[in-house]
Amino acid sequence: MATGLFGELDDEPRPPRRRAKKPAAPKVDAPPVEPPKVVANVALARPVRTEFSYTIPVELEGAVTLGVRVRVPFGRRTEVGVVVAVGPPSDKDLAAAHKLRAIERCLDTEPVVDAPLLDLTRWMATQYGCAWGEALGAILPAPLKRERQTKRIWMARATEAATPEALAELEEKSPEQHRLLRTLLGIEGEIGLRDLTNKLGLSESPARTLAKKGLVELRSAAFEPFEVGEQGRERSTPPELFEAQAWAVDAISHCVETRKHRSFLLEGVTGSGKTEVYLRVIERALAAGRSAIVLVPEISLTPQTVGWFRSRFNDVAVLHSRMTDAQRLSAWRRARHGEARVIVGARSAVFAPVVDLGVIVIDEEHEPSFKQASTPRYHARDVALERARREGAVCVLGSATPALETWHAARTGVHAHLSLPERVGGRPMPRVEIVDMRTEPTGEFGALFSRNLRQHLEGALQRGEQGILFLNRRGYAPVLWCPGCRTTVRCAQCDVPMTWHRDIDRLVCHLCQNETAVPRNCPTCSAPGGRMIGAGSERVERTLRKLFPSARVARMDSDTMHRREDYERTLSAFGSGELDFLVGTQMIAKGLDFPRVTVVGIVSADTSLHLPDFRSAERTFQLISQVAGRAGRADLAGHIVVQTENPEHPAVRFAARHDFTSFAEAELVSRRELGYPPFGRILRAVFEDEDGSKAASVADSACQALHAALDGTDAVVLGPAPAPMSLVRGRYRHHLLVKTPVGSARFATARELLLELAESTARPRIGVDVDPMGML
Ligand SMILES: Nc1ncnc2c1ncn2[C@@H]1O[C@H](COP(=O)(O)OP(=O)(O)OP(=O)(O)O)[C@@H](O)[C@H]1O
Numbered sequence: 001m002a003t004g005l006f007g008e009l010d011d012e013p014r015p016p017r018r019r020a021k022k023p024a025a026p027k028v029d030a031p032p033v034e035p036p037k038v039v040a041n042v043a044l045a046r047p048v049r050t051e052f053s054y055t056i057p058v059e060l061e062g063a064v065t066l067g068v069r070v071r072v073p074f075g076r077r078t079e080v081g082v083v084v085a086v087g088p089p090s091d092k093d094l095a096a097a098h099k100l101r102a103i104e105r106c107l108d109t110e111p112v113v114d115a116p117l118l119d120l121t122r123w124m125a126t127q128y129g130c131a132w133g134e135a136l137g138a139i140l141p142a143p144l145k146r147e148r149q150t151k152r153i154w155m156a157r158a159t160e161a162a163t164p165e166a167l168a169e170l171e172e173k174s175p176e177q178h179r180l181l182r183t184l185l186g187i188e189g190e191i192g193l194r195d196l197t198n199k200l201g202l203s204e205s206p207a208r209t210l211a212k213k214g215l216v217e218l219r220s221a222a223f224e225p226f227e228v229g230e231q232g233r234e235r236s237t238p239p240e241l242f243e244a245q246a247w248a249v250d251a252i253s254h255c256v257e258t259r260k261h262r263s264f265l266l267e268g269v270t271g272s273g274k275t276e277v278y279l280r281v282i283e284r285a286l287a288a289g290r291s292a293i294v295l296v297p298e299i300s301l302t303p304q305t306v307g308w309f310r311s312r313f314n315d316v317a318v319l320h321s322r323m324t325d326a327q328r329l330s331a332w333r334r335a336r337h338g339e340a341r342v343i344v345g346a347r348s349a350v351f352a353p354v355v356d357l358g359v360i361v362i363d364e365e366h367e368p369s370f371k372q373a374s375t376p377r378y379h380a381r382d383v384a385l386e387r388a389r390r391e392g393a394v395c396v397l398g399s400a401t402p403a404l405e406t407w408h409a410a411r412t413g414v415h416a417h418l419s420l421p422e423r424v425g426g427r428p429m430p431r432v433e434i435v436d437m438r439t440e441p442t443g444e445f446g447a448l449f450s451r452n453l454r455q456h457l458e459g460a461l462q463r464g465e466q467g468i469l470f471l472n473r474r475g476y477a478p479v480l481w482c483p484g485c486r487t488t489v490r491c492a493q494c495d496v497p498m499t500w501h502r503d504i505d506r507l508v509c510h511l512c513q514n515e516t517a518v519p520r521n522c523p524t525c526s527a528p529g530g531r532m533i534g535a536g537s538e539r540v541e542r543t544l545r546k547l548f549p550s551a552r553v554a555r556m557d558s559d560t561m562h563r564r565e566d567y568e569r570t571l572s573a574f575g576s577g578e579l580d581f582l583v584g585t586q587m588i589a590k591g592l593d594f595p596r597v598t599v600v601g602i603v604s605a606d607t608s609l610h611l612p613d614f615r616s617a618e619r620t621f622q623l624i625s626q627v628a629g630r631a632g633r634a635d636l637a638g639h640i641v642v643q644t645e646n647p648e649h650p651a652v653r654f655a656a657r658h659d660f661t662s663f664a665e666a667e668l669v670s671r672r673e674l675g676y677p678p679f680g681r682i683l684r685a686v687f688e689d690e691d692g693s694k695a696a697s698v699a700d701s702a703c704q705a706l707h708a709a710l711d712g713t714d715a716v717v718l719g720p721a722p723a724p725m726s727l728v729r730g731r732y733r734h735h736l737l738v739k740t741p742v743g744s745a746r747f748a749t750a751r752e753l754l755l756e757l758a759e760s761t762a763r764p765r766i767g768v769d770v771d772p773m774g775m776l
Pocket residue numbers: 239240241242245268269270271272273274275276400424590591592593629
């Protein structure tokens with residue numbers, strides 16, 4: 001039985017990186033073998049940066065070509081890999097000719113990866129320091145990574161027997177079953193079991209046990225060929241372009257039509273009609289016989305966004321993380337055979353095997369979610385630029401708040417800089433008022449809703465308009481604090497405070513999803529009277545309902561939105577005016593375009609301001625601008641209220657004035673001084689182990705090795721130090737950073753050193769992140 005090609009499913013956690021076992025050597029008295037004339041190099045998804053040579057049996061000659069998947073023996077098992085080269089054996093192969101083993105089977109009649117994509121994955125492997133096979137693993141759809149495809153999935157629902165009593169009984173005995181059943185009880189109808197367990201961080205076994213007990217019904221269902229936003233989209237007639245839009249469309253399309261590779265930054269304020277520019281460029285790319293890929297952050301893959309594309313083009317395929325195997329494979333095949341010429345998707349859609357790629361659009365290009373958090377840790381923007389360059393395509397990076405890297409690149413001529421400085425129809429940007437929460441009287445609602453925000457919400461409610469309230473934190477209160485011993489209740493597995501979720505009356509760890517009952521007395525000093533401090537989206541929702549008892553309110557965060565249907569239903573209710581206020585986390589920050597929204601409240605602008613990350617000001621600026629951009633998009637004027645305890649912070653002040661340029665200029669000055677991107681490059685290594693001292697000591701020796709190799713050069717080694725998240729799921733975490741100027745040869749030196757260490761170390765687990773987007 002073959003093990004999964006590149007791990008079973010790409011969203012499952014990867015096993016710790018270990019040194020791969022070399023195939024067992026045959027007995028010494030094996031008869032001498034004729035050296036092979038031709039061997040195949042096969043990339044396997046193992047964390048060793050090398051390919052493996054195999055001989056090609058006669059019956060497979062001709063079938064084994066570049067880019068096909070093959071099954072090969074590996075150690076005592078077999079694995080599936082991709083053929084990346086076929087040719088005469090190397091000297092190394094010849095020296096070990098008696099050890100070469102033969103390919104067992106060929107799984108494809110035509111290559112699954114074409115030559116340009118094969119080259120692109122090799123570039124990725126070098127760039128991000130992973131095995132070629134691991135990079136290939138990122139581009140193939142999950143079903144192709146397994147030899148056998150699953151055709152059915154499990155749907156779960158709570159049964160009649162799942163009464164509150166039955167649920168309460170599980171609470172002590174089996175916290176995992178309790179968590180699963182409780183969540184199921186909160187869902188109307190059924191939900192895909194894998195979606196649910198992935199989200200809750202559980203295996204499928206609690207579900208099976210619950211099914212045996214009769215509390216959960218599991219139904220095996222065939223994949224349904226349903227896609228987002230497929231139904232009921234009317235063809236829409238495109239509006240006449242405004243001058244700035246027309247100019248941008250022409251500049252970009254000209255390159256697409258004349259097959260000239262070029263990259264563009266399309267900087268356009270929120271509501272300036274960037275999407276219309278993408279649509280027109282794609283239209284012209286299609287007319288020129290070429291294909292298009294549109295990348296959006298997963299979170300904005302809303303029916304609304306997708307609908308815009310479906311309403312214009314016939315052959316759109318959508319790729320997102322919640323698709324079933326069959327849907328993903330079908331979209332991928334349609335792209336490959338030229339049936340789908342427009343692909344809309346999240347990060348990994350950058351690899352869609354379209355025919356004659358003409359343009360890649362990255363909307364909200366500054367979003368950190370374009371960087372993958374696990375191996376291969378690629379950034380879809382960088383991959384898109386590289387792919388476009390290799391395939392003679394055009395890359396369009398669109399944003400109201402470009403990443404400083406992108407903006408700097410545009411300023412220095414790397415990207416052509418196009419801008420849409422005004423909102424569609426000359427509408428004014430919404431007025432932003434900053435409220436200093438330190439001076440706001442703390443009454444019953446004061447800490448959460450300033451007088452100013454209350455007034456605006458009240459006005460909107462009276463006029464029949466709508467409001468959006470944003471707080472990037474879920475739960476009711478993020479901290480349970482004991483005034484007796486001045487400690488907070490923390491997760492047993494992670495070094496973070498537990499969040500009180502009032503709807504379920506549990507304390508939840510946001511890192512590992514563990515829950516406990518709310519203790520009556522302080523677990524540290526046994527004193528009663530713990531205080532719930534701070535606020536999350538649940539608290540905002542409850543307080544809002546108290547403030548405006550007649551208002552119709554919905555909350556959108558990952559606790560209330562379990563399925564795509566939930567999300568779609570809530571948004572469409574909001575769109576059709578069945579709701580007055582929408583409360584939510586970053587789930588509602590972007591992409592939404594509702595004409596009746598006139599008030600937006602940012603309940604606290606401070607959540608991202610004090611993160612230990614050099615991008616915290618940039619993130620804060622982006623979040624405020626995006627959320628603010630949801631208001632006043634049609635004929636009604638918009639009001640934004642930004643509540644903060646840091647009203648003087650440049651990120652807050654400049655965002656309130658919609659002044660990206662001044663913010664970027666100021667921020668770049670400090671980036672330059674500190675040698676951070678875009679002026680410097682960063683490498684980060686994280687050392688994780690259950691044994692904290694082991695993680696610390698290996699991090700320490702890694703640092704010494706880096707100092708020995710780099711001291712006296714332009715590279716700076718920082719650390720080691722405990723990572724900001726210093727304990728997660730029982731693993732202690734230490735990290736170090738290497739900083740070099742852009743273009744320094746030392747960057748590669750440091751990367752190699754760290755990668756070699758990571759490959760040769762079983763414990764602690766060492767993760768190396770090239771150009772990291774986060775420092776936690
Ligand atoms: N030329 C045009 N004429 C009339 N309406 C337009 C035109 N271009 C765009 N619009 C409309 O203006 C609204 C805002 O456009 P769009 O959503 O593309 O802006 P955006 O720049 O992508 O905004 P955001 O960054 O906030 O998502 C949409 O409802 C869109 O249909």
